[in-house]
Amino acid sequence: MNAITTTALEKRYDGKDGVAVDALRGVTLHVGTGEIYAILGPNGAGKTTLISILTTLLMPTAGLAMVAGYNVATEPEQVRRRIAVTFQEMVVDADLTGRQLLDFHARLYGLSRAARQEQIRTLGALVELTDALDRKAGTYSGGMKRRLELARGLLSAPQVLFLDEPTQGLDPQNRSSIWRHIRRLRDEQGITVLLTTHYMEEAEALADRVGIIDHGQLVVEGRPGDLVRQMGADVVTLTGNGAAAGLLLTVRALDFVTHVTEHAADDLVRVQIGVDDGERRLAALIGAASAAGFHVVQVNVNHPSLADVFLAHTGEELHNQ
Ligand SMILES: Nc1ncnc2c1ncn2[C@@H]1O[C@H](COP(=O)(O)OP(=O)(O)OP(=O)(O)O)[C@@H](O)[C@H]1O
Numbered sequence: 174m175n176a177i178t179t180t181a182l183e184k185r186y187d188g189k190d191g192v193a194v195d196a197l198r199g200v201t202l203h204v205g206t207g208e209i210y211a212i213l214g215p216n217g218a219g220k221t222t223l224i225s226i227l228t229t230l231l232m233p234t235a236g237l238a239m240v241a242g243y244n245v246a247t248e249p250e251q252v253r254r255r256i257a258v259t260f261q262e263m264v265v266d267a268d269l270t271g272r273q274l275l276d277f278h279a280r281l282y283g284l285s286r287a288a289r290q291e292q293i294r295t296l297g298a299l300v301e302l303t304d305a306l307d308r309k310a311g312t313y314s315g316g317m318k319r320r321l322e323l324a325r326g327l328l329s330a331p332q333v334l335f336l337d338e339p340t341q342g343l344d345p346q347n348r349s350s351i352w353r354h355i356r357r358l359r360d361e362q363g364i365t366v367l368l369t370t371h372y373m374e375e376a377e378a379l380a381d382r383v384g385i386i387d388h389g390q391l392v393v394e395g396r397p398g399d400l401v402r403q404m405g406a407d408v409v410t411l412t413g414n415g416a417a418a419g420l421l422l423t424v425r426a427l428d429f430v431t432h433v434t435e436h437a438a439d440d441l442v443r444v445q446i447g448v449d450d451g452e453r454r455l456a457a458l459i460g461a462a463s464a465a466g467f468h469v470v471q472v473n474v475n476h477p478s479l480a481d482v483f484l485a486h487t488g489e490e491l492h493n494q
């Protein structure tokens with residue numbers, strides 16, 4: 174069964190100045206129960222908008238979204254009972270201790286005193302905050318605050334967990350600790366997780382599947398490993414000027430070439446060529462470029478990563494910020 178389904182989902186914001194923004198332009202995706210799915214995209218791609226709709230905080234303009242078997246637009250109460258969400262803009266009351274914050278939220282869910290104590294002990298251990306629970310949250314590091322947020326989200330024992338940029342601004346060590354917690358949730362509790370990120374490594378390391386979103390559209394999705402393999406064993410990037418059309422035509426016809434994409438890069442053109450063996454094919458490719466009148470100023474050969482997949486499908490580099 175799918176835990177999340179969207180069909181041709183659209184969201185238009187009517188800007189205050191009369192300029193409408195189409196933040197989602199027909200997003201169709203399916204996330205299976207127990208799956209970790211990452212929405213990867215640059216600033217303004219529509220990630221937070223998508224999460225807001227799936228968590229019933231925003232109404233879609235068109236299309237359908239189902240979460241845990243219920244329609245977000247017509248059965249929001251049913252959806253809310255089965256989900257939790259942590260937002261990009263995180264608010265933690267600095268004067269309360271971690272334990273007080275968790276207890277407060279657990280009370281909102283109507284848990285008994287004994288159940289609250291038990292849940293806080295379990296979740297505190299899960300996110301490795303046991304020793305810090307009686308300190309004020311204002312003294313926590315960024316990573317600890319994120320982990321407290323994660324524990325807070327889990328108090329309601331959700332079936333589906335939404336995490337908007339769960340590790341934004343954290344250092345690599347804190348980041349991998351959050352990843353470990355998220356994976357453990359899925360492995361031990363079978364929770365479905367949809368997270369957004371603009372960290373390539375996050376999607377690659379954590380997600381079962383990743384969907385790349387750009388300008389409100391899902392441009393490609395798949396298992397990170399599969400997406401990367403489709404690029405070829407190696408990617409040769411030729412950056413230069415002149416006519417790339419002839420070069421594209423020539424290299425597409427070569428049997429060792431798996432894919433070719435072309436993008437403008439400032440006043441230059443960047444041609445990405447997926448091949449079976451970069452070192453071995455380099456001379457042939459540069460020869461083809463010069464025969465086609467494409468003047469190469471820079472050559473890169475590398476094993477493809479999700480960064481190359483992203484570039485191939487959006488024409489942009491996804492800068493980590
Ligand atoms: N309340 C709003 N009113 C008008 N436009 C909005 C509103 N919220 C978001 N937008 C616009 O919708 C688009 C998508 O925004 P969204 O916040 O969903 O992107 P995002 O992928 O989460 O970006 P980021 O990586 O910066 O968090 C952007 O162009 C944004 O300016």
Ligand SMILES: [Mg+2]
Pocket residue numbers: 220221222261337
């Ligand atoms: Mg966002």
